[in-house]
Amino acid sequence: MTAKVLDGKKFAKEIKENLAKEIKELYDSKGIVPGLAVVLAGDDDASQVYVDMKEKACASIGMYSKSFRLPSTVAQSELLDIIDQLNRDDKIHGILIQLPLPEAIDEKVVSNRIHPEKDIDGFHPINNGRLLLGEGDLAPCTPLGIIELIKSTGIEISGKHAVVIGRSNIVGKPTGMLLLKENATVTICHSKTKDLALQLKEADIIVSAVGIPNLVRGYMVKEGAIVIDAGTRVVDNKLVGDVNYTEVEKIASWITPVPGGVGPMTIAMLLRNTFKAALKR
Numbered sequence: 001m002t003a004k005v006l007d008g009k010k011f012a013k014e015i016k017e018n019l020a021k022e023i024k025e026l027y028d029s030k031g032i033v034p035g036l037a038v039v040l041a042g043d044d045d046a047s048q049v050y051v052d053m054k055e056k057a058c059a060s061i062g063m064y065s066k067s068f069r070l071p072s073t074v075a076q077s078e079l080l081d082i083i084d085q086l087n088r089d090d091k092i093h094g095i096l097i098q099l100p101l102p103e104a105i106d107e108k109v110v111s112n113r114i115h116p117e118k119d120i121d122g123f124h125p126i127n128n129g130r131l132l133l134g135e136g137d138l139a140p141c142t143p144l145g146i147i148e149l150i151k152s153t154g155i156e157i158s159g160k161h162a163v164v165i166g167r168s169n170i171v172g173k174p175t176g177m178l179l180l181k182e183n184a185t186v187t188i189c190h191s192k193t194k195d196l197a198l199q200l201k202e203a204d205i206i207v208s209a210v211g212i213p214n215l216v217r218g219y220m221v222k223e224g225a226i227v228i229d230a231g232t233r234v235v236d237n238k239l240v241g242d243v244n245y246t247e248v249e250k251i252a253s254w255i256t257p258v259p260g261g262v263g264p265m266t267i268a269m270l271l272r273n274t275f276k277a278a279l280k281r
């Protein structure tokens, strides 16, 4: 068997084209233009690229965007003031603090300052709590993109055994919750998991999100599994995931590439969350 490729880049483009139509309809019917504010602090190269990508994506679908590019020495109080101002700004429906933040800044304090209705990253404890309860609209973007990719295979998630590798608050845990909401039986593996291969062998769906190249090998994967690679690591100037693609594509039914799989879906879901937040106003 050779796995079919889950082309996140192509799928994200289709989602953005649909959103562009919906944004036009929203403007024509209610005069509302969804607005996203992106706050970047520090000079992390990858973050600069992601913020540029977000600005371009907004412009391409007719969404208003406003960016703040602050030095790594920015005071936490200044960041909080900016968020307070954006919380009050009627043109802004979504606020995103690009992670990682400089070390001196408390990520939790800053993220929690965003009004839950404008928290299009879905990181606020209120939105996390809603996700845990199987309610709410604003879940984190990468996990939402992962679910969309799995659904696009046409394979029913309900009743399947899904194994998520990684327990981060941004990807692993919320992906587990979203899979549970879709009635999968979910196992979350992490650095203390004793026998990863044993867990994976029973998985119909594997989502790996740890940033360890070559973690998921061909022999660990069940024939016909869907394998989603949300890991990212730069090795020799190249972006690589967690999955040994060459080995796993021979066993899986569907597989995401890195790059071009989960990454582009993150931005598509960010735009969709911002649109949803604008609809609620």
Ligand SMILES: Nc1nc2c(c(=O)[nH]1)N[C@@H](CN(C=O)c1ccc(C(=O)N[C@@H](CCC(=O)O)C(=O)O)cc1)CN2
Pocket (backbone or CB within 6 Å): 049, 050, 096, 097, 098, 099, 100, 121, 141, 142, 239, 258, 259, 260, 261, 262, 263, 264, 265, 266, 267
């Ligand atoms: N506030 C947030 N910060 C971060 C998030 C997030 O969801 N919210 N996620 C990541 C970075 N990220 C978005 O912010 C992101 C990562 C990767 C991609 C992407 O499209 N990657 C491409 C490759 C792009 C390239 O480097 O050339 C791919 O995988 O094909 C988009 C967004 C951490 N911070």
